[in-house]
Amino acid sequence: MGGPVARSTGSVPFDADRDVPGLIVKFGDYPLHHGGVGAIRSLGRLGIPMYAMTEDRYTPAAASRYLRRAFVWPTTGTEEPERLVEGLLRIGHLIGRPAVLIPTDEEAAVLIAEHQEALADRGRFLFPRVDAKLPRRLASKQGLHELCVEHGIPSPAAAFPQSYDDIVRFAEKARFPLVAKNREAFVRRSRPAVNGTTRIATREGLLTLARDWGDHPGVILQEYLPREEAEDWIVHAYFDADSTPLAMFTGVKVRSWPPHAGMTANAYVVDNPELADLAARFIKQIGFSGVIDLDLRFDRRDGQYKLLDFNPRMGAQFRLFENESGVDVVRAMHLDLTGRTVPEGEQRAGHRYIVENIDLPALLAYRRSGYTTPHAPARASGTELAWLAGDDLRPFFTMLARFVRPGAKHLYQLWRTNRRGGTNSSTAK
Known part of the structure; x- marks a missing residue:
């Protein structure tokens, strides 16, 4: 079943191509993503048909009145790239016409860049063409730092230790506090060295943490920029x-x-x-x-x-x-x-x-x-x-239901099952 005819919530002085739909591309399990909902609304309000990859049928994105169809495809980001490309191509076949790809995570952006020819073949998908290696390098903390140094763009001082011994030598001269981050931004890392950005106050604290980072620590040790300054x-x-x-x-x-x-x-x-x-x-x-x-x-x-x-x-x-x-x-x-x-x-x-x-x-x-x-x-x-919009209320209440789970989630699913209308879902494996 198709979604409702989209209407604009305000006057815009341009005419978008309503014959070219948009597809939200996301890999990994993060159903409460307001950015995807924002993109669905932004283009949907212009009358552009919108499609999205979702973890299940009860995500905020799947609940949007501006979504024509949700493709339920649970992924982790650890799948082989060839499998992800094949799944995307199957979704493109189901859409049945060229669509603009809108990646919401680094995995999706890198996959699209590194498999441009296959995804663009016979006009299946539209997306900006870029050096195939560049998005992966930009998403990497080390790759980005190297590009900044190469082009004279200021960035925090950083070190990229290759072993525990490197960290010991670094700690002897380092200025504390400092910040530790995972070198690669991708969530596909099965055992990240640190949980997000970690502030480390002392040499002893660094050496203690580093003992758990293995023989090849995948971290960047970065200058701390005090928030007071x-x-x-x-x-x-x-x-x-x-x-x-x-x-x-x-x-x-x-x-x-x-x-x-x-x-x-x-x-x-x-x-x-x-x-x-x-x-x-x-x-x-x-x-x-x-x-x-x-x-x-x-x-x-x-x-x-x-x-x-x-x-x-x-x-x-x-x-x-x-x-x-x-x-x-x-x-x-x-x-x-x-x-x-x-x-x-x-x-x-x-x-x-x-x-x-x-x-x-x-x-x-x-x-x-x-x-x-x-x-x-x-x-x-x-x-x-991010969530509440007068012309598209369901994503907000879906977010609340999942945010305060499990009781509210169960009540929401009962309500969602019996509500009138809705978006179609299909599985792309």
Whole structure:
């Protein structure tokens, strides 16, 4: 059964190609992903048919009124790439016409880049063409650091130990505290060395942790940028085949979860031409094409914006950003890949984005630490909620049901089974 006829929630001065659908591509088990829901809504409101890969039939994405069809395909990210490509091609066959691929994680972005020819064969899928090796290198902490050094882009000082003995030698000269991160960003690592970003206060603490990292520690040991002397900034953009920005946005991260090191929970749009120029110059130098999500930290001690993370795909909080013409990075990509002009316009300065299920614990944690974010406006010019939307309520309630499981999940499934209408699901194995 097809979904409802999509309607726009606001006037946009452009006409999207409604004959070319979009497909949300995700690998791994993370059903509460607001970015995918945002992309479904963003294009769906323009009347573009939307499809998505989902873990099961009861994810927020599958519940969206703007989703034409959910392809239930549980994955872990550890599958052989050939199997994932085959599954994608089967989904393309079921869709029955060329579709724009919208990756929501590094695994998906890397897979698409490394198997471009197979996925683009006979026009099955549309996506930005890029050097096949570049997304994997950008998603790697070591690869990104090396690219920053090569092109003169500031980044935190870092070391990449190859053995425990390397760590012992590093610890003798290191300045503490420092930060340890997994060298590769992919969730497919079966036994990550550390759980996310880990602050290490002393030499003894480092050596104790390192004993569990094995003979070949897959970590990066990075300079710690104290939050008291830093500001967290984000850049979202879409670059065309010539690495020219067709949509570029900058903002300030107010809160994240886990605190100071995790996913954006609250952010504002703040104009920052210097940061936009830095990002555009780097993208031009490396020749990237597509959507980007960058995390940078401004170090007040030396006045530099230091690049921390480069996500070569749509960021979960991309709906924070939209220009005066109604263009966000996902809309810009769809317009460009379908031969449409991407309208220009200033970004909505002062606009705020809130992820409801993680911003409350983040707020409490930040208040306890006494940390405040410079440059965040005292009052928002408007607010975009990650989950709650008046024209698409089901994803919000689905999120709540899964967020407070198991009791609420069971009640939701009973309600979902008996509710009227719904989205179709099929299995792509």
